[in-house]
Amino acid sequence: MKKLGIIGWRGMVGQVLMEQMIAASDFKHFETTFFSTSQIGEKNPIDVANSNPILGDAYNIEQLKKMDIILTAQGGDYTEKIHPQLRTSGFKGFWIDAASTLRMKNDAVIILDPLNKDVILRALQKNQKDFIGGNCTVSLMMLALGGLFKQEAIEWITSMTYQAASGGGARHMNELLNQMKFVTDKVVSSTPDQSAQILQVEKKVKNLLSDPAFPRENFGAPLAFNLLPWIDSELENGQSREEWKAGAEANKILQSKTLIPIDGTCVRVSTMRCHSQALTIKLKKDIPIDEIESMIREHNEWVKFVPNTKSETLKFLTPEFASGSLSIPVGRVRKMNLGPTYLNAFTVGDQLLWGAAEPLRRMLHILLEQ
Ligand code: NAP
Numbered sequence: 319m320k321k322l323g324i325i326g327w328r329g330m331v332g333q334v335l336m337e338q339m340i341a342a343s344d345f346k347h348f349e350t351t352f353f354s355t356s357q358i359g360e361k362n363p364i365d366v367a368n369s370n371p372i373l374g375d376a377y378n379i380e381q382l383k384k385m386d387i388i389l390t391a392q393g394g395d396y397t398e399k400i401h402p403q404l405r406t407s408g409f410k411g412f413w414i415d416a417a418s419t420l421r422m423k424n425d426a427v428i429i430l431d432p433l434n435k436d437v438i439l440r441a442l443q444k445n446q447k448d449f450i451g452g453n454c455t456v457s458l459m460m461l462a463l464g465g466l467f468k469q470e471a472i473e474w475i476t477s478m479t480y481q482a483a484s485g486g487g488a489r490h491m492n493e494l495l496n497q498m499k500f501v502t503d504k505v506v507s508s509t510p511d512q513s514a515q516i517l518q519v520e521k522k523v524k525n526l527l528s529d530p531a532f533p534r535e536n537f538g539a540p541l542a543f544n545l546l547p548w549i550d551s552e553l554e555n556g557q558s559r560e561e562w563k564a565g566a567e568a569n570k571i572l573q574s575k576t577l578i579p580i581d582g583t584c585v586r587v588s589t590m591r592c593h594s595q596a597l598t599i600k601l602k603k604d605i606p607i608d609e610i611e612s613m614i615r616e617h618n619e620w621v622k623f624v625p626n627t628k629s630e631t632l633k634f635l636t637p638e639f640a641s642g643s644l645s646i647p648v649g650r651v652r653k654m655n656l657g658p659t660y661l662n663a664f665t666v667g668d669q670l671l672w673g674a675a676e677p678l679r680r681m682l683h684i685l686l687e688q
Pocket of ligand 1: 325326327328329330331332353354355356357391392393394416417418452453454484485486487488489669670673674
């Protein structure tokens with residue numbers, strides 16, 4: 319039985335991964351040790367088959383080295399610190415990771431097996447050991463448009479995103495709630511209908527967003543009653559790092575011979591969970607809309623094609639619908655007035671599931687099949 323070490327099980331991605339692994343009885347295949355950066359030596363709170371009852375030290379290279387597989391959702395700082403030390407110490411096991419740190423390294427594979435299982439299997443044959451989950455928004459877009467990528471129908475894409483607070487982690491999600499409470503506690507009166515004074519209420523809300531006591535430690539700005547059109551760090555070319563990831567990672571996932579340009583604007587919005595994206599897709603040629611629909615529908619079992627009507631869209635093409643599910647709704651599919659090769663689409667997906675935990679969980683199964 320392979321020895322599996324899990325780090326980061328307490329975070330957003332980690333909790334979702336644990337739920338999925340327990341639901342699928344994955345732990346029966348492994349001897350698991352849960353490691354921690356903050357609760358070393360304490361009792362392991364995750365009651366699963368074949369697991370070490372005590373939490374290991376996530377910074378102890380000798381302990382980590384005993385594992386056949388390390389799976390981490392702890393974050394980039396942890397990976398940056400521990401991965402090089404562990405490899406230098408002679409660790410020959412597999413490293414599966416949710417963080418972006420290693421994604422673009424030559425000897426790392428970005429894993430999204432419904433699109434690139436062939437790439438993953440080739441890497442295993444070549445004895446590669448680092449398998450890294452892709453950026454959440456990129457993975458969700460690729461699953462949504464898998465059929466168009468497979469048929470090599472795409473010339474380029476622009477993607478305008480609407481990304482949830484949970485994309486930043488547990489503390490960001492909590493801060494969004496606190497921001498909302500900070501405002502609503504002060505402006506929602508006992509009068510059920512404040513419409514007659516709504517402009518005065520709106521002024522109060524605006525002032526509260528710049529109140530020194532307004533909670534902003536994690537986002538650095540108000541997200542509640544606002545939106546933030548910058549995610550991750552600044553690059554010299556004017557893109558945010560999140561925007562850069564779309565083209566860089568998608569092309570690495572596909573290992574495509576011809577690069578597909580992908581660019582757009584990434585925006586944080588005050589949804590709790592699920593990332594959405596409005597896509598403009600330039601097709602290489604005019605493809606009838608029913609053929610496009612079939613390509614999208616037939617690519618994978620998780621895509622849910624939503625007919626382009628108002629009622630279906632409002633019911634199924636929302637974070638409310640997609641949250642907590644592996645389903646990837648794709649809708650608003652129509653040819654644009656720009657011309658017959660310009661396609662409009664909108665997609666939503668749970669960025670903690672297909673955008674993070676699920677590709678890692680499936681990689682464990684690919685390793686079991688070897
Ligand atoms: P997170 O919720 O901040 O958790 C990361 C670690 O923070 C936990 O494992 C925990 O480690 C520690 N922590 C400290 N205070 C905590 C608290 N109050 N609640 C929970 N954990 C706390 O981060 P995440 O969003 O899961 O992201 C983990 C990695 O996945 C990152 O590299 C991220 O970029 C990547 N990722 C995230 C998403 C997403 O949508 N969130 C999507 C794709 C990829 P200890 O138990 O050791 O203290």
